[in-house]
Amino acid sequence: MWIFYLVLTFLLLILTILPKIQHSHWIFRVPEFGKIQLTYFIVFTFILGFLIDSSENFWYYQALLIAMFVHHGITLIKYTPLYRVKKHIQQNQSSEKLHFISANVYQFNKEYDRFVQLIEKYEPEMFLTMESNADWEKALRPLEKAYSHHHKVTLENTYGMHFYSKMEIKDSKTHFFVADDIPSIEVHLKTKDGFSFVFFGVHPPPPSPTEEETSKERDGDLLSTAKRVREIHEPMIVVGDFNNVAWSKSSILFRKTSHLIDPRIGRSFVSTFHAKYQLLRFPIDLMFHSEDIFIKNLKTLENFGSDHLPVYCEFFIDHKNDGQEERIDYATQEEKAEAEEMIQDGKEEDGNRDAVVTEG
Incomplete structure (x- = not known):
């Protein structure tokens, strides 16, 4: 012993x-x-x-x-809640409460109806799916009556991505920052009460013995997103399967470079993967937001057959409340240079992925 x-x-x-x-x-x-x-x-x-x-x-x-x-x-x-952060009350000048669901659906998960029922149950104003291929796109069509605005990147390599919204999409783009088969989406939205904001969906490849040998593409993709975020001067949400944890060096560098806030701080881990094994569950589906986005609720929802739990968020926008400015960390010149180097390393890395991935 x-x-x-x-x-x-x-x-x-x-x-x-x-x-x-x-x-x-x-x-x-x-x-x-x-x-x-x-x-x-x-x-x-x-x-x-x-x-x-x-x-x-x-x-x-x-x-x-x-x-x-x-x-x-x-x-x-x-x-954890033991780490105190200031709570903010919704004021008259803020937007109405908004909700989104972000979910890695797992490309080979055939329980489409369970996810559709999840969306119908919680009725978010918008939702993002990752690993969604042509079969998933077809399965989600019944929701398009309620979610008439969408941006779709349909791929069969487990990196497809679909965004659906009840709100008006003013503009949308697909970025391929480090590889031509790893998309990120940028969606500019306008709420019914006149507030504009940007929703960024990301899903970089993970470093693992079965996928990418290194984290270069992941880190390069995330830091490219951070760089793009700094060019946009609107309320911002970045969400998705980061294949990373909030306390890693690259996540901290992402947060500092983008000038965004990690809402998990002072709240909870919000662990999402693996959905079936609670003791081996990691918080890798992350979210970051700008200082004029205020989070009311952030949690996981019930499993719908994927290997990831979906993330549910309730938030509001308030341009006049500067109470979150103190939560923003800024990158030093050395860190900015390191971020640029990691972006270049990610672009130079050869992911060697199949265009069509089959289960097994």
Whole structure:
């Protein structure tokens, strides 16, 4: 049992150290997804230490576990209600409450009706689907009567993307920032009460042993989005399957470069993947917003057969309330240069993806 304790302690140490090494290979990037689970295992191992026959070095290992717990805890506590952020009350000059659903539907999920029923149940003003191909587009057509405005990027490579809105779309664009098969969408909307804002949908490829060997395309795509966001001077929401966690270096660099706010801070993790395994669920479907967007509710909804839980958000727009300015972090010149380098690395990376992906 003592050997098991030691092995577990050193494994946790390795998984804690790996993400601190700024290398783009998935071996270094994937462990940062599991920071929540690592923290639970650290607590488990610490308690286990008191239940076994220990050596004279016992307290050195326990101190190491405490240090790791503090290291992870300092980051994670920001994404809980224990980390206080100012709450904002909706005023008369603000827009009406708006709602959206963002969902990675999983291209090979055939339970189309469950997703349609989800949209009909919550009736958001707009919704975004990722991994939606031609079959999904066909399945979503019954919703087009209520959602008469849309922007569609139909692909069979698990990176298709569809946006549907009850509100007027003033303009929309599809961007291919780092690769010609990885789209991001930019949609300019106008609410019924006259407020304009921009909705950005993103879904970059993940670093993993089964997909992309490195995070270069993911990071380059996200930071290209951040760069584009800075060119737009309207209320902004960026949402999607980031295949990233909010506390990673590239996510923090995205937030600083874009001058957007992470609504998870002071609220909750909003973990979405994997939908079927609660203990192995990571918060990789992220959202960021400008200072004149105020979030009232951000949560996951029920599973509809995908490997991701859908994200539901309630928000309003208020141009006259500057109470969130203090929540914006700004990139240094060094960080801006690093972001440009990561964008270039992403463009130069060859993703080597199939145009049509089959399940299996």
